[in-house]
Amino acid sequence: MDRPRDVDDLLALMAGADIFDEGEALxxxxxxxxxxxxxxxxxxxxxxLQVAGLLHDIGTVLVPGRVATHARRGAAAAAPILGERVSRLVAMHVDAKRYLVTTDPSYRGQLSEGSVISLAEQGDAFGPDELAAFEASGERDAAVSLRRADDEAKVVGLRVPGLDRWEPVLRAVAGDHAGST
Ligand SMILES: [Fe+2]
Incomplete structure (x- = not known):
């Protein structure tokens, strides 16, 4: 699939997302x-935000292995279906990692092996201008919440609700977006 067209395509992509990033166990x-x-x-x-969390790595599902650009690719894929805010939150999940590396001294030690590997390619800690821009974003807190959940969502064998739990939520968010354009 080059690019998902609708919620059905997003669900199909996630249903088939049996790929692993380097250094990850899930x-x-x-x-x-x-x-x-x-x-x-x-x-x-x-x-x-929940939907952005579900789909934050969809860029990697579309094109595996491009850690430096997967957030932007995923954001571009989500935007026409789920709207600008979901797209922005997907885009921000890598910058939120860089933000936390910059501002929280304990954070780097909490990262998975895979997230440490990708961090260097993603730019590592923020410079001052990048830090100021991220802090000024109205989505900073939501993006940090997504990032913390992203880092914790790596528990082998943990059972959580499946895609059927998220289908109506995706359809509702997509419907709200369609209704607002
Ligand atoms: Fe992730």
Whole structure:
């Protein structure tokens, strides 16, 4: 699939996401489901954030192995179906890692082996201008929540709700987006 056209395509992509990033023990379906489940607990009123958590690595599902560009690729894929905010949150999940590396001294030690491997290619810590731009974003807190869930969503064998839990949420977010354009 070059580019998903609708929610059915997104669900099909995630259903087939049995690929692993270097240094990771979970495939992208289990990782995305765990991330979404954590956000549903922590941000129960923010369906867009939960959906962004489910799909944050869809860029890697589309084109495996490009860690430096997968956030932008995923954001571009999500935008026409799920709207600008979901797209922005997907785009920000790598910058949120760089933000936390820059601002939280304990954070680097919490990263998985795979996230440490990709961090160098993604630019490592922020410079001052990048830090200021991220802090000024109205989505900073949501993006950091997504990132913390992303980092924790790597528990081998943890059972969480499957894609059927997320299908109506995806359709609702896509419907809201369609209704607003
Ligand atoms: Fe992730």
């Amino acid at each position: 495939d992208h379906l289990d990782h995305g489901l765990q991330c979404a489940a954590l956000l549903a607990e922590r941000r129960p009123d923010d369906a867009e």
